[in-house]
Amino acid sequence: MNIDLTGKTAIVTGSTDGIGLAIATGLAQAGASVIITGRTQSRLDDALEKIHAAAANAPEVLGVLANIGTAEGCQTLIAAQPQADILINALGIYGGKEFFDITDADWEEIYQVNVLSGIRLSRHYAQGMKEKGWGRIQFISSESALNIPAEMVHYGVSKAALQGVSRGLAKVLAGTGVTVNTVLPGPTRTTGAINMMKKMADERGVSALEMESIFLKENRPSTLLNRFANPEEVANMSVYIASEQASATTGAALRVEGGIVESIA
Template sequence: MQIDLSGKTALITGASAGIGLAIARGLAQAGASVTLCARDAQRLAAAVAALQAEGLQAQGVVADLATATGCQALVAAVPGVDILINNLGIYGTQDFFALTDEDWENFFQTNVMSGLRLSRHYAQGMKAHGWGRIQFISSESAINIPADMVHYGVSKSALQGLSRGLAKVLAGTGVTVNTILPGPTRTEGVQAFFANLAQEQGISVPEMEVRFFRENRPSSLIGRFATPEEVAHLCVYVASPQASATTGAALRVEGGIVESII
């Protein structure tokens, strides 16, 4: 199978590093012209420069998509796209009883409302053109909600409902909507997170990772972190013309952690 996205435009949020940058690179390598969005101007410029140095079509837009104003700024800069990857998300462990209303609101605005606002806008143009791809990058935590990250898991579960509902709204239009469920992935943020945990517990990072899978993700069938590129491979396929019959789905790339055959 050869995926050709020549002539297509794609927007990837939270794209200055990690899974977002890997998806942007994969889409661009397939021929798409990609726009990366992030709120850190310096990191975003470095990511765009890296893609351009590889001969890929890429540009960047700086915006804080956790706010309505930031989403409006992005839409003004990029009025329409063929492919929308709602990758922006935050995470972190916290005791459930210590979570404030402000904590919940921050996670909901960042993880859910950013994608909702952008999808509401860009889906209309896709519908008018009779073709489009919308993806929400969720998590296996949407199904296996961690006790120490209830707020994160709930926000990702919300994406499942949003994606399925929007797929129904766009039924028969040529626009597909899906969620992608990565598992533990070796991004820069996760590496820093585990380095801190290892230091707190007085063990090495490799030991911390082994302990994590043994104690927190024992059902993992691969027993390791996925790479951002492994997640991106699925996203590129789902964004392709070949995936035209895949919509309203929750597609897992989580190493077999979820104990379900469907």
């Protein structure tokens, strides 16, 4: 299968590192013009350099400095790039916290960043896609949407909300040529996850790699992959769903979580 996104413009939020950066790189390698976002110029520049190095033949790779977790940041992006063919809502935050310690401010922040950012951007860009009769919208969710983790309930709830938004928007755009899907990664070796594993490893006196195995056994015992995924493995699904070849896939929750979710559906 040859995925060719030549002539398409893609926006990827949360794309200076991790899964978002891997998706942006994959889209650029497939020939799309790519716009990434970041909150600091240094991280944005570093990510742009990495994408250019991995996708030297990409037609255009640009960065927009904006905090997409706010309404103002979303408007900054929209002003800089009013139209897009592909929108990947990859922005997200997470962190372990006891349920009884999760404050109203914590709930508000995670909802603003993980949910409302994607809603705001999809509300805008979907209209242009609908007019053109072609578009791809994705929300990067998590297996935690189906398997709410006790150690970060607010995160799981925010990702479950994305499932509802995605399915509902797919219905709104039914028959328009615009598809809407969620991608559900499992534990993935991003910078944030690596740092979290290192902190836990230091507390237990084991290596970070050993800690990954311990974490999976204690917190995701149903895993069939038995390891953390790499960001590129998740990005492969996202790039495919953004392609013409995935034109009949919409309203779906596509799992790249290594079999953690105990369901065959």
